[in-house]
Amino acid sequence: MLATPHTRQRRKEARPQELLDAALELFVEHGFAATRMEEVATLAGASKGTLYLYYPSKQELLKAVIRERLSNEIEAGALEVAQHRGSHADLLRNLLVHWWLRVFDSPASGVFKLIITEVRSFPDLAEYYFREVVEPGSQLIGGVLRRGVAAGEFRPVNVEAAVHSLVLPMVMLCLLKHSLGACAPVESLLDPRKFVHEHIDLVLSGLATPPTKPAAAARKHR
DSSP, rough: OOOHHHHHHHHHHHHHHHHHHHHHHHHHHHHTOOOOOOHHHHHHTTTTTHHHHOOHHHHHHHHHHHIIIIIIIHHHHHHHHHHOOOOHHHHHHHHHHHHHHHHHHHHHGHHHHHHHHHHGGGHHHHHHHHHIIHHHHHHHHHHHHHHHHHTBBBOOOOOOHHHHHHHHHHHHHHHHHTTTTTTTGGGGGGOOHHHHHHHHHHHHHHHHHOOHHHHHHHHHTT
């Protein structure tokens, strides 16, 4: 069956995604420094020229992977925050549980391994990751925490430390998947989905403003 112009157009539009998928797979399996652009093109079923047409360097290719796999998720989270009506605890729970489980269950979980193991040798990538992922992600979660404190729903806390408490164990879960998890399923060590839910509930419980004791309330109104 001959490809129609419409089919060829759809194939052309899909090509960047295929290149990014192949790049992430090879970067995680072999490391960023050890992966050659030709290998990415071959795995994606594209020519090397096509790869360079979209991504002129390997650094730009990894930046595109980070943007497509993580930055876009943060932007989607910002939209969810803007549209949310309800408690700040429910917002953080829904936002973080859904976000982290989507990331964990997808190849995007391998990006964290890449960043931790590779960026020391590539400071430009480290700066890009911090600017495009760490800063907006921290601002998004920190903003919800600050609004929760202002509303009296959360007790006053060090917001930066609270953001780290929510996020860093999730990063470690993804690292576990791509380290020990390469030898044995992560599920043999812990239930990732149960861990995500229970971890966020634990931190949110610590953030919650303690209920006013009846005796203290009675004294206040004397």
